Amino acid sequence: MGERSIAIFYVDGELRAVENQCLHVGNPLDDGNVADGCLTCPWHGWRYDLRTGEHLTIFGRRKGLRTYPVRVDGDTVLIDVDEGRSVSRQPT
Numbered sequence: 001m002g003e004r005s006i007a008i009f010y011v012d013g014e015l016r017a018v019e020n021q022c023l024h025v026g027n028p029l030d031d032g033n034v035a036d037g038c039l040t041c042p043w044h045g046w047r048y049d050l051r052t053g054e055h056l057t058i059f060g061r062r063k064g065l066r067t068y069p070v071r072v073d074g075d076t077v078l079i080d081v082d083e084g085r086s087v088s089r090q091p092t
Contacts, residue, residue, distance in 0.1 A: 004019070004081060005019070005020035005021065005028065006018070006019060006081075007019070007020035007028070007029050007032075007039075008070065008077065008079070009034050009039065010048055011034060011037050011050050011051075012037060014020060014070075015070040015072065015077060016050040016051065016070065017067065017068040017069075017070045018039070018048065018050060018064040018065045018066065018067050018080050019065050020042070022043060023042065023046070023055065023062060023063060023064075023065065024044050024046045025043070025044070025050065027041065027042075027043040029041055029065075030046075037049060037050055037051060038056060048064065048065050049064075051067075052064065052067065053065035053067040064082070068080060
């Protein structure tokens with residue numbers, strides 16, 4: 001099946017998991033800044049909503065990040081990679 005790189009962030013009391021690859025040029029997102037539930041790529045500033053994966057940068061409408069359901073079982077963080085979903089924004 002191959003390997004996946006997933007970034008996990010703690011936002012407003014909840015864990016959020018998204019694919020760890022910016023859709024701009026493919027750089028990792030795990031060192032990005034998180035503010036107000038949005039992740040900013042540390043490389044070129046593209047922004048994503050961590051709840052939905054939606055691409056928020058003003059450079060036109062683009063596909064969003066894949067998001068993954070996360071749950072905690074004791075001290076273990078579980079990510080459902082089969083239920084991950086891709087989001088895309090439709091032009092208005």
